[in-house]
Amino acid sequence: MAHNSPTFSPLYRQIKDLIVRALDAGEWLPGQAIPSEQVLAARFGVSQGTVRKAVDELAAENILIRRQGKGTFVSSHQDPRAVFRFLRLKAISGGPVLPKSQPLECMRAKAGQEAARNLGVGPGSPIVIVRRVLRLDGKPVVIDEMYLAAEVFPGLSLEMLRDWHGSLYSLFESRFGVRMVRATEKLRAVAAEKTVAEMLDVREGTPLLSVERVAYTYGDKPVEWRRGLYSTAEHYYVNELS
Amino acid sequence: MAHNSPTFSPLYRQIKDLIVRALDAGEWLPGQAIPSEQVLAARFGVSQGTVRKAVDELAAENILIRRQGKGTFVSSHQDPRAVFRFLRLKAISGGPVLPKSQPLECMRAKAGQEAARNLGVGPGSPIVIVRRVLRLDGKPVVIDEMYLAAEVFPGLSLEMLRDWHGSLYSLFESRFGVRMVRATEKLRAVAAEKTVAEMLDVREGTPLLSVERVAYTYGDKPVEWRRGLYSTAEHYYVNELS
DNA sequence: TAGTGGTCTAGACCACCCA
DNA sequence: GGGTGGTCTAGACCACTAA
Numbered sequence: 161m162a163h164n165s166p167t168f169s170p171l172y173r174q175i176k177d178l179i180v181r182a183l184d185a186g187e188w189l190p191g192q193a194i195p196s197e198q199v200l201a202a203r204f205g206v207s208q209g210t211v212r213k214a215v216d217e218l219a220a221e222n223i224l225i226r227r228q229g230k231g232t233f234v235s236s237h238q239d240p241r242a243v244f245r246f247l248r249l250k251a252i253s254g255g256p257v258l259p260k261s262q263p264l265e266c267m268r269a270k271a272g273q274e275a276a277r278n279l280g281v282g283p284g285s286p287i288v289i290v291r292r293v294l295r296l297d298g299k300p301v302v303i304d305e306m307y308l309a310a311e312v313f314p315g316l317s318l319e320m321l322r323d324w325h326g327s328l329y330s331l332f333e334s335r336f337g338v339r340m341v342r343a344t345e346k347l348r349a350v351a352a353e354k355t356v357a358e359m360l361d362v363r364e365g366t367p368l369l370s371v372e373r374v375a376y377t378y379g380d381k382p383v384e385w386r387r388g389l390y391s392t393a394e395h396y397y398v399n400e401l402s
Numbered sequence: 403m404a405h406n407s408p409t410f411s412p413l414y415r416q417i418k419d420l421i422v423r424a425l426d427a428g429e430w431l432p433g434q435a436i437p438s439e440q441v442l443a444a445r446f447g448v449s450q451g452t453v454r455k456a457v458d459e460l461a462a463e464n465i466l467i468r469r470q471g472k473g474t475f476v477s478s479h480q481d482p483r484a485v486f487r488f489l490r491l492k493a494i495s496g497g498p499v500l501p502k503s504q505p506l507e508c509m510r511a512k513a514g515q516e517a518a519r520n521l522g523v524g525p526g527s528p529i530v531i532v533r534r535v536l537r538l539d540g541k542p543v544v545i546d547e548m549y550l551a552a553e554v555f556p557g558l559s560l561e562m563l564r565d566w567h568g569s570l571y572s573l574f575e576s577r578f579g580v581r582m583v584r585a586t587e588k589l590r591a592v593a594a595e596k597t598v599a600e601m602l603d604v605r606e607g608t609p610l611l612s613v614e615r616v617a618y619t620y621g622d623k624p625v626e627w628r629r630g631l632y633s634t635a636e637h638y639y640v641n642e643l644s
Numbered sequence: 645t646a647g648t649g650g651t652c653t654a655g656a657c658c659a660c661c662c663a
Numbered sequence: 664g665g666g667t668g669g670t671c672t673a674g675a676c677c678a679c680t681a682a
Contacts, residue, residue, distance in 0.1 A: 168678090170650075170651060171651075171652070193667095196666075196667060197667085197668070206653090207652065207653045207654070208653090208654090209651095209653065209654085210651085210652060210653080212668085212669090213651085213652090215668095222644055226667095226668065227660090227661090228660050228661080228667070228668045229659070229660030229661035229666080229667055229668065229669095230661060230662085230667065231666090231667060232668075245643065246643050248641075250588075341644070342642075342643065342644045343643040344640065344641070344642055345640070345641040345642075345643060346492075346640055347634075347638060347639040347640075347641065348611065348634035348638045349591040349592070349609035349610050349611040350634075351608075351609050366593075367591035367609035369589065369611070392589075392590035392591050396588040396589060397589040398586065398587070398588055399490075399588075399589065399641055400584070400585075400586055401488055401586070401615075402463055402487075402583070402585075413670075413671070414671085438648060438649080439648085440648090448671080448672090449671065450673090451670095451671065451672065451673085452670085454650090455670085455671090468650090469649080470648075470649050470650065470678065470680080471649065471650095471678070471679030471680035471681080472648065472679080472681085473647090473648060473649075473680095
């Protein structure tokens with residue numbers, strides 16, 4: 161093996177890329193099992209240990225899920241345990257939280273400077289803007305505005321959003337084959353403007369948590385830019401540092 | 403090997419615990435190299451591969467740092483790269499941020515209900531309360547109030563805090579041998595009260611980011627509970643989701 | 645050149661799940 | 664019982680660092 165080329169990357173990382181590419185191509189769908197390590201090793205012409213290391217990293221990134229005795233599965237936003245992977249909210253009371261999305265608007269537009277930059281597309285590219293309210297335990301807690309590259313979500317409509325019972329990301333995954341894999345968020349504290357305050361049932365000027373997110377699919381491709389305003393009267397945003 | 407006992411844990415995890423215990427005992431200090439994998443394997447009577455897996459996990463948790471060709475090192479808050487591991491603030495302008503701590507107060511007290519619960523000590527236990535302002539690029543951006551178990555930080559004083567040039571955690575590490583390894587944070591948006599507003603140089607009622615943190619040392623032992631109020635006029639809190 | 649971590653392999657056996 | 668992932672080992676070789 162040539163281990164001294166300038167673009168050297170270890171075998172297991174090449175295997176990892178091949179697996180990601182297969183996932184991106186839809187060879188194995190979310191929730192389904194991928195082939196066993198033995199089979200993958202034969203397919204890629206490497207030892208099982210090398211496949212294992214590749215899968216280990218993908219499992220650490222929550223892209224795959226290993227289940228001893230059963231197999232290795234493509235992680236899915238359909239999985240109820242995955243809901244709070246991207247929704248870092250908990251009730252101050254400590255009780256369980258039942259999120260329910262209430263779509264308000266779904267419209268076509270052209271990308272402005274900021275949206276274009278965050279979505280990695282050219283300015284003026286067609287995008288879809290979605291606005292919705294997220295209710296937790298029946299109360300409005302989050303108001304979101306999402307910007308999506310239109311070509312990735314063809315035919316997305318308000319009816320489709322209204323008819324869907326589940327998380328947005330599970331809809332994206334099921335209907336458009338787009339799996340959100342990673343996201344970065346920027347948090348600030350802002351004052352509620354009048355219209356927002358009414359929707360969240362708080363007084364105008366109430367401090368809200370502003371959460372700006374860029375979400376990526378396989379291959380670190382950005383596909384969603386969103387801004388959420390969280391009412392933190394009865395909920396807080398949790399984070400783990402290490 | 404008895405792999406079927408009810409308290410079964412794999413060898414590499416036992417090795418990991420032994421390494422953590424050695425770290426906790428101060429056998430190897432932050433910034434120093436630990437023995438090579440070969441040496442550790444001989445010491446614990448296992449193969450190098452098993453030590454490697456234990457070290458892999460500790461490196462993933464940012465407790466150890468591997469450097470090819472040099473060795474494996476105990477991670478340290480002295481390392482300038484470690485400053486932003488627990489301070490998730492960036493300038494909106496995108497420029498670099500130079501944090502500087504300005505201690506205000508350091509007093510002894512007895513733990514109330516909440517502090518006791520968060521620090522894992524009995525109510526009434528002696529604690530130290532520290533208040534400080536954190537300046538970024540010269541401007542006051544964060545005001546912190548910290549609650550520390552007194553017996554873990556004997557002799558902590560305002561003078562000591564004032565004389566220290568570096569992060570608080572690097573002080574704790576150098577002077578008291580307490581290394582912060584992990585933390586959980588709860589974020590909310592709140593309105594600035596008068597005294598806080600003055601210190602942060604904002605108007606009363608300005609929305610601030612409230613960050614409540616419990617920090618843990620080796621063995622998941624909580625040793626610090628703090629609440630910070632962040633002015634997010636020119637900075638934001640960053641987070642990675644995966 | 646010697647020592648460190650990093651990669652890759654091959655094989656054995658264990659733990660778990662399911663038919 | 665047979666298949667899956669999980670653990671552990673032993674050995675070879677590569678890549679990086681420092682003296």
